[in-house]
Amino acid sequence: MSEVVISAQSVSKTFGAGADKVTALDDVSVDIxxxxxxxxxxxxxxxxxxxxxxxxxFEQASAGQILLEGQALNDLxxxxxxxxxxxxxxxLFPHLTVRQNITxxxxxxxxxxADANARADEMLELVQLAQxxxxxxxxxxxxxxxxxxxxxxxxxxxxxxxxxxxxxxLDLKLRKEMQIELKRLQTETGITFVFVTHDQEEAxxxxxxxxxxxxxxxxxxxxxxxxxxxxxxxxxxxxxxxxNFLRGDLVDGPNGGxxxxxxxxxxxxxxxxxxxxxxKDVNVSIRPExxxxxxxxxxxxxQLTGTVTFVTYFGTDTTYRVDLDGQGPVTVRMQNGDGAxxxxxxxxxxxxxxxxxxxxxxxx
Amino acid sequence: MGNMFRSKRxxxxxxxxxxxxxxxxxxxxxxxxxxxxxxxxxxxxxWGAFSVDAYVNxxxxxxxxxxxxxxxxxxxxxxxxxxxSAMTMVFALLLGFPxxxxxxxxxxxxxxxxxxxxxxxxxxxxxxRNYAWMLLLRNGGLIDGVLNWAGIExxxxxxxxxxxxxxxxxxxxxxxxxxxxxxASLEKLDHRLVEAAFDLGADxxxxxxxxxxxxxxxxxxxxxxxxxxxxxxxxxxxxxxxxGKFMMIxxxxxxxxxxxxxxxxxxxxxxxxLALVLISMLAYSLKFKSLPEEKI
Numbered sequence: 001m002s003e004v005v006i007s008a009q010s011v012s013k014t015f016g017a018g019a020d021k022v023t024a025l026d027d028v029s030v031d032i033x034x035x036x037x038x039x040x041x042x043x044x045x046x047x048x049x050x051x052x053x054x055x056x057x058f059e060q061a062s063a064g065q066i067l068l069e070g071q072a073l074n075d076l077x078x079x080x081x082x083x084x085x086x087x088x089x090x091x092l093f094p095h096l097t098v099r100q101n102i103t104x105x106x107x108x109x110x111x112x113x114a115d116a117n118a119r120a121d122e123m124l125e126l127v128q129l130a131q132x133x134x135x136x137x138x139x140x141x142x143x144x145x146x147x148x149x150x151x152x153x154x155x156x157x158x159x160x161x162x163x164x165x166x167x168x169x170l171d172l173k174l175r176k177e178m179q180i181e182l183k184r185l186q187t188e189t190g191i192t193f194v195f196v197t198h199d200q201e202e203a204x205x206x207x208x209x210x211x212x213x214x215x216x217x218x219x220x221x222x223x224x225x226x227x228x229x230x231x232x233x234x235x236x237x238x239x240x241x242x243x244n245f246l247r248g249d250l251v252d253g254p255n256g257g258x259x260x261x262x263x264x265x266x267x268x269x270x271x272x273x274x275x276x277x278x279x280k281d282v283n284v285s286i287r288p289e290x291x292x293x294x295x296x297x298x299x300x301x302x303q304l305t306g307t308v309t310f311v312t313y314f315g316t317d318t319t320y321r322v323d324l325d326g327q328g329p330v331t332v333r334m335q336n337g338d339g340a341x342x343x344x345x346x347x348x349x350x351x352x353x354x355x356x357x358x359x360x361x362x363x364x
Numbered sequence: 365m366g367n368m369f370r371s372k373r374x375x376x377x378x379x380x381x382x383x384x385x386x387x388x389x390x391x392x393x394x395x396x397x398x399x400x401x402x403x404x405x406x407x408x409x410x411w412g413a414f415s416v417d418a419y420v421n422x423x424x425x426x427x428x429x430x431x432x433x434x435x436x437x438x439x440x441x442x443x444x445x446x447x448x449s450a451m452t453m454v455f456a457l458l459l460g461f462p463x464x465x466x467x468x469x470x471x472x473x474x475x476x477x478x479x480x481x482x483x484x485x486x487x488x489x490x491x492x493r494n495y496a497w498m499l500l501l502r503n504g505g506l507i508d509g510v511l512n513w514a515g516i517e518x519x520x521x522x523x524x525x526x527x528x529x530x531x532x533x534x535x536x537x538x539x540x541x542x543x544x545x546x547x548a549s550l551e552k553l554d555h556r557l558v559e560a561a562f563d564l565g566a567d568x569x570x571x572x573x574x575x576x577x578x579x580x581x582x583x584x585x586x587x588x589x590x591x592x593x594x595x596x597x598x599x600x601x602x603x604x605x606x607x608g609k610f611m612m613i614x615x616x617x618x619x620x621x622x623x624x625x626x627x628x629x630x631x632x633x634x635x636x637x638l639a640l641v642l643i644s645m646l647a648y649s650l651k652f653k654s655l656p657e658e659k660i
Binding site: 057077078079084085089091092094104108153 | 557560561562563567570579
């Protein structure tokens with residue numbers, strides 16, 4: 001995880017011109033490392049697929065450049081790049097057998113037929129479809145076609161494998177299976193995977209690092225835990241998992257730290273080292289499962305008071321809707337242990353405890 | 365049977381069945397009947413007098429001693445027709461495939477417009493179009509004139525009233541029949557398959573050879589058949605651009621019903637042609653039966 005394989009440097013991409021001009025990518029820079037499972041996550045239209053197609057060579061950047069191991073790729077057509085793609089629709093050749101599909105890329109590299117067939121068998125073994133070589137792609141199920149598309153793209157041993165929402169057409173059960181399968185293939189082959197998805201769960205489950213994208217920009221790049229626990233943007237906190245959002249003023253806290261004032265003496269200390277020029281009315285987020293409820297009269301510090309408006313019991317945990325005084329509603333999710341928190345019901349006055357390290361100050 | 369007449373499907377296809385039975389099957393049977401009758405002395409046939417002369421005459425003639433000897437005249441006309449049709453088919457393919465490919469690469473609106481342009485010649489009568497080609501091809505005509513003006517001394521193009529003129533005319537006439545089916549197969553070709561080929565290291569030439577051409581093959585074959593078979597029956601173009609010096613099957617058949625007053629022979633020739641066409645269709649369907657069905 002040290003050597004940079006793909007480096008996007010100030011890449012922009014616009015489609016159309018004049019009034020119809022659409023900016024798909026806006027000055028994006030990112031490094032992708034060797035042997036990494038890198039995911040680009042975002043809603044449709046965020047530019048993730050465009051960035052993938054730029055790396056694959058199917059589109060040309062309007063500005064900036066993409067380097068592969070330090071070499072600019074800009075003018076290189078797709079067939080000259082040591083990069084292969086698993087397409088969203090699989091794009092298996094319908095007129096060729098499964099084995100011929102897999103050997104296609106090898107033949108293009110002028111590898112002998114015997115070697116290509118041996119490699120194809122190896123790949124079929126890898127995706128656990130060893131006995132399917134002589135079938136036509138149309139005779140396979142969606143999940144099997146998906147595996148063949150993977151085998152085909154992996155056969156020429158590319159430096160980077162691009163995956164364009166490859167699991168979106170599969171049903172939930174198969175998708176879960178393929179997530180594990182993909183991760184296994186990536187670990188076994190040691191090839192850098194660049195994966196595009198709009199499914200946050202998929203991204204969290206498989207990735208070494210995730211780039212969260214919105215409106216043609218990368219908002220945050222980091223390990224799944226980092227993205228989830230320490231979101232930098234409101235969009236990131238909202239898109240991945242559930243979040244509570246509050247607004248307050250940034251003030252000095254104890255021991256030279258920071259704190260958030262919610263007015264009327266309600267101050268919550270922060271663990272985060274905030275570097276923000278903005279002091280008034282900043283956005284903060286906190287995950288529902290990091291909040292807990294205590295007696296309104298308890299004075300542990302770092303708590304706000306409010307009224308319970310709704311209680312939902314989910315078996316493993318209970319979700320409380322609490323209307324904070326002067327702040328509006330937050331969701332609190334607490335695990336059901338020995339029934340200690342069952343004492344709170346609708347209408348109760350409670351204190352909501354916010355651990356200092358769980359609160360994140362966001363860039364809007 | 366009662367069920368069949370009550371079913372909706374039957375009544376929906378009934379008009380087509382009746383139409384085909386009345387206007388195709390019946391006349392065809394009549395011609396089959398005519399082909400095995402004796403010719404009438406002044407044209408027409410002698411109804412009720414059967415004879416296989418029509419089919420015998422296709423291959424043999426009677427010498428002075430009334431022995432059958434092989435006569436290749438008609439076979440030559442057939443071979444010439446097949447050759448010319450094949451040549452036309454190849455020309456149409458060479459022109460039609462790039463045209464269809466180019467059109468399929470355009471944006472949706474532009475594609476529809478270009479396809480519309482391809483079909484424009486159908487709006488004009490075929491006779492008029494052939495006369496137009498005569499004006500273009502004749503010595504001192506437009507093409508000859510332009511070449512001379514450009515400094516290429518042709519000394520008279522001498523192309524009108526040759527097999528080449530006929531082939532040029534036929535290629536022009538049937539080109540849309542080549543372009544349209546190929547376009548149809550290229551248009552529904554998933555562009556992502558071409559991207560996949562590029563992705564796997566195929567350059568443009570190899571993507572064309574390994575992916576586009578095989579997937580467009582049914583369209584190409586359909587185009588070839590749609591050009592080849594009507595060419596075999598071409599009548600006006602050989603007559604006008606070939607100057608009547610160049611007899612094709614249709615002209616031969618026409619002359620048997622007309623000037624030669626040999627209806628059974630004309631009908632017989634028609635059935636020989638039909639048999640040959642059906643055999644080539646059979647060969648086509650056998651060849652393409654093994655192709656995979658529509659991709660999902």
